[in-house]
Amino acid sequence: MTLTPGDLRSAEDVRQFIQQELCEKENLVLNQFPISETVLHKRGQVCGIQYVLHGPRSVKLGAVWACDTNVIYLYDAAGQRYEKLQLRQRILADAAA
Numbered sequence: 001m002t003l004t005p006g007d008l009r010s011a012e013d014v015r016q017f018i019q020q021e022l023c024e025k026e027n028l029v030l031n032q033f034p035i036s037e038t039v040l041h042k043r044g045q046v047c048g049i050q051y052v053l054h055g056p057r058s059v060k061l062g063a064v065w066a067c068d069t070n071v072i073y074l075y076d077a078a079g080q081r082y083e084k085l086q087l088r089q090r091i092l093a094d095a096a097a
Contacts, residue, residue: 005072005085011093014065014072015051021074022053022061025082039093042068046093067093 003017015037023030033055040048047068053061055077062075070090074083 005087006089008087008089008091011049011067011091014049014091018051018063018065018072018074019053021083022051022063025074025076026055026059026061028053028055040064049093065093067091 003013003020005017008014008017015035019035020030022028022035023033033053035051035053038050038052039046040050045068048064048066051063051065053063055061059077061077062079064073064075065071066073070087072083072085072087073081074085076082
């Protein structure tokens with residue numbers, strides 16, 4: 001199932017959407033490459049989650065979900081930001097992500 005920004009209702013939806021978008025950017029088969037997550041903190045509070053998709057031949061694509069501002073930033077294999085998405089609906093990050 002293809003997710004759109006309007007479909008996102010949970011932190012898991014955000015992770016799946018980011019994985020889908022990063023795979024699509026580099027024409028990678030969805031769910032064939034691992035994605036890692038790092039919780040970001042600001043003043044002791046969760047402010048975002050950084051995602052890294054580990055593709056073939058050491059290719060790495062990234063994304064940051066700034067959950068405090070409800071924005072997703074997507075980065076290509078060269079580390080250049082190629083998209084910024086403002087989410088309409090407020091989604092709470094799971095601190096245990």
